Amino acid sequence: MSKSQHKLSIFVMAMMNVALVLSLRGLPMMAREGLSMIFYILFASVFFLLPVSLVSAELATGWPKKGGVYRWVKEAFGAKWGFTAIWLQWVQNTIWYSTVLAFAAGALSYLFLTPELASNRLFVVMIILVVYWGATFINFYGLKTASWLTTILVMGGTIFPALIIILLGLFWILSGHPLEFLQGPAHFFPDFSQFDRVAFLAGIVLLFSGMEVGAVHVMEMENPKKNYPKSILVSAVVIVLIFLLGSFAIAATIPPSEISLTAGIMQGFQELLHQFHIDWLLPILGFLVAFGAMGSVIAWIGGPSKGLLATAKEGDLPPFMQYTNKKGIQTHILWIQGAIVTVLSLVFLLMPNVSSGFFLLTALTATLYLIMYILLYASAIRLRYSQPKIPRKYTIPGGNLMMWLISGIGIAAVLFAIVVSFFPPAQLTIGSPLFYVLFIAVGVVVFVVAPLIINHYKRPSWSVEKEEK
Numbered sequence: 253m254s255k256s257q258h259k260l261s262i263f264v265m266a267m268m269n270v271a272l273v274l275s276l277r278g279l280p281m282m283a284r285e286g287l288s289m290i291f292y293i294l295f296a297s298v299f300f301l302l303p304v305s306l307v308s309a310e311l312a313t314g315w316p317k318k319g320g321v322y323r324w325v326k327e328a329f330g331a332k333w334g335f336t337a338i339w340l341q342w343v344q345n346t347i348w349y350s351t352v353l354a355f356a357a358g359a360l361s362y363l364f365l366t367p368e369l370a371s372n373r374l375f376v377v378m379i380i381l382v383v384y385w386g387a388t389f390i391n392f393y394g395l396k397t398a399s400w401l402t403t404i405l406v407m408g409g410t411i412f413p414a415l416i417i418i419l420l421g422l423f424w425i426l427s428g429h430p431l432e433f434l435q436g437p438a439h440f441f442p443d444f445s446q447f448d449r450v451a452f453l454a455g456i457v458l459l460f461s462g463m464e465v466g467a468v469h470v471m472e473m474e475n476p477k478k479n480y481p482k483s484i485l486v487s488a489v490v491i492v493l494i495f496l497l498g499s500f501a502i503a504a505t506i507p508p509s510e511i512s513l514t515a516g517i518m519q520g521f522q523e524l525l526h527q528f529h530i531d532w533l534l535p536i537l538g539f540l541v542a543f544g545a546m547g548s549v550i551a552w553i554g555g556p557s558k559g560l561l562a563t564a565k566e567g568d569l570p571p572f573m574q575y576t577n578k579k580g581i582q583t584h585i586l587w588i589q590g591a592i593v594t595v596l597s598l599v600f601l602l603m604p605n606v607s608s609g610f611f612l613l614t615a616l617t618a619t620l621y622l623i624m625y626i627l628l629y630a631s632a633i634r635l636r637y638s639q640p641k642i643p644r645k646y647t648i649p650g651g652n653l654m655m656w657l658i659s660g661i662g663i664a665a666v667l668f669a670i671v672v673s674f675f676p677p678a679q680l681t682i683g684s685p686l687f688y689v690l691f692i693a694v695g696v697v698v699f700v701v702a703p704l705i706i707n708h709y710k711r712p713s714w715s716v717e718k719e720e721k
Contacts, residue, residue, distance in 0.1 A: 259474035266486035269305075269463055273491055275548075276410055276541060277355040278459035279417075280516020281452055281611070282495060283502035284509075284679055286433035288442045290496065292453060295665070296460040297492050303662035304625065305484045306648050307632045307655075308464035309476070313645040314635070316471045321464060321628055322563060328631035328638065332707045335568040338559055339703040340624040345556045346589050347617045349549055350597045353380040354610050356545035358515030362522065362538035370515035373600045373609070380597040387550040388590050392581055409544010413537055414494050417517065420524040421501025429527070433503040447675040454673035455611060457665070458618035459495070464628060476646045508679070513607040517541060557585045567715030569706065574714075599691070608682045615673045616695045622666045622673075623700060629659040629666075 260268075282289040311324040321341055326334025357379035361369035369375045425431070443449040463484075470476045473483070502511060502520035505527075512519060521537050561582040564574045575584040600609035635642070636652050648655050676688045 260469060260472045262473075262479050262483045262486060265469065265473055265480070265483035266490065268469065269483065269487035270490050272462040272465050273301075273460060273487070274410060274414075274494060275352075275459060276414060276498070276517055277352055277514075277545070278456065278495070279498045279502055280511050280513050280519075281455050281459075281614075282499035283433075283506070283516060283520075284511045284513070285442070285452060285456075286503055286508050288439055289499050289503065291440055291442060292456045293492055293496055293499075295453070296457045297488055299661055299665035300457050300669075301460045301463060301488055301491070302484065303629070303658050303665075304461070305463040305488075306481070307629060307659060307662065309470050309480050309484075309646045310644050310648055310655075311628075311632055311635070312470045313476060313647075314639075314642045320559065321624065322559065324635075325627050325631045328634040329627070331566075331568065332704070333627060335563055335707055336700070336703045337624050337627045338563055340620050340627075340699070342556045342560045342589075343592070343699050344617045344621040344624070345552070346592050347596055347613055347620070349384055349553070349593050350380055350599075351610055351613050351617065352545050352549060353383050354514045354600065354606065354613075356383065356542045356549075358512060358606075359518050359538045359542035359545065361515065362518040363535050363542060364538075365535060367515070367518070367522070370512060370518070371606055373603075373606055376514070376606050376609075377597050377600050380600075381594060383546055383549065384553075384593050384597075385590060387546070387553050388586055390550060391553050391586060392577065392583055393579065409540045409542070409547060413517070413521075413541050413544070414498050416537065417501045417520055417524065418494070418497040420528065421497065421504055421520075424501070424504055424524060424527065427527075429504070431504045432507050433500075446678070447672050448678040450672050451615070451675045451677035452611075452679065454618040454622070454669045455614040457669045458614065458621060460491070461621055461625075470646055480646050513610045513680075515606075553586070553589075557582050557589055560585055565715070567710060567712065570710075570714055602687075604681045604683045608680045611677060611680060612682070612688060612691060616692050619670055619673045619692060619696055620699055622670050623696075625666050626663055629662045633659050 282292060285292055315323050315327060320338070322334045322338035324334075325337040354376050357376040358370040360379060361367050361372075361375070442453075470480050473479050498517075501524070502516055505523040506516070506519050510519075518534075518538060518541065522531075522534055525531050525533050525537075560569070561574070561576070563569060564585075573582075573585055573588075575582070577583050596613060599613055600606060603609035603612060633655055636655050648658060650657075674689055674692055676682045676685045682688050
């Protein structure tokens with residue numbers, strides 16, 4: 253058997269990227285933008301998805317061992333900023349659990365045939381806490397035998413429902429039904445004169461994140477210099493089409509102001525299934541969407557924290573964070589992670605409605621993740637000058653000028669998304685604007701400064717790896 257037979261094909265690599273990025277929870281947010289959703293999706297694809305993919309591929313092929321953002325930023329700017337980057341990646345993922353489980357709660361309400369529960373803040377918080385802590389305790393025991401089940405749930409709860417709503421949406425349009433997003437004023441370009449009208453941009457950009465995770469597999473491709481860009485193109489087309497068509501299906505059937513950010517996809521299913529007299533499918537789809545989201549959480553809950561554990565053993569975190577149980581599970585980190593999820597889930601009780609709580613946590617998640625991307629882009633530029641002789645199997649063509657151009661575009665898009673994330677969205681009732689802005693500002697300060705403080709006070713005795721040598 254030849255070596256090339258073990259290499260990842262363009263299609264397989266593309267599908268891996270799709271699996272990392274694609275999520276149904278963002279369809280309602282894009283649908284609320286109406287016709288301008290096309291602009292948002294194109295903006296996120298061209299100015300965020302593509303630059304991240306290309307830059308990450310170069311970094312992954314230059315530093316393949318113990319790869320990832322921690323290694324790349326550490327090589328460029330030192331251990332302090334490398335630790336900060338992996339910390340931001342971990343903490344944004346921790347906040348993400350609350351949003352994806354709020355989405356699952358919205359779908360569950362349709363499984364129980366009680367859609368009003370989707371807007372019940374207490375119900376949403378209960379689902380978040382019960383499912384999250386249940387998944388955490390499962391991870392304590394390292395039950396890898398359940399991995400096949402979570403994989404099936406994620407696939408069945410993402411790809412299949414997406415195809416169903418897209419097909420139903422196409423039938424809706426071809427049947428001559430009126431398109432709700434065209435009933436009022438419809439504009440391709442959002443109103444940039446008022447940042448509160450484009451606040452959803454940060455959340456939509458976040459939906460296109462994650463390609464840097466898949467980039468670590470670039471070395472497993474045959475001729476990555478030629479084939480990786482092709483895989484990026486394929487995955488980008490699939491992601492854009494599903495996001496665009498899925499969002500259109502929801503926006504076509506429900507007035508934008510009535511779309512729930514957590515239950516919007518189920519609202520679309522309810523309307524479409526009723527029109528085609530197949531209402532009996534609604535609880536089945538509610539089951540698939542809800543348990544697909546839950547399966548995603550179960551599968552991911554221990555992953556990012558393992559990256560944090562690795563940095564802990566290198567001496568970036570105190571011994572308490574290095575503890576593992578008999579099965580090698582980083583239980584202390586998972587306890588801290590769970591405490592953060594528990595506290596942040598209470599935001600839903602403080603906001604006027606579930607959608608506003610969902611977006612507030614999404615905005616905080618996006619801001620922290622986007623700061624990490626600034627470090628990623630800056631590292632790619634710096635390493636072109638500080639370590640130019642390191643062989644990279646994939647290199648962005650066009651020399652240093654093209655690296656500056658692509659990374660510069662990425663940084664500019666990220667900075668713009670960060671700025672608009674601080675503006676309460678005009679599309680939602682968010683209560684006190686001051687609380688909204690302070691919540692994000694304090695969250696950013698706390699979660700960005702925390703790793704810098706930890707790094708300042710770290711001790712040589714914290715390093716497990718040095719002691720083992």
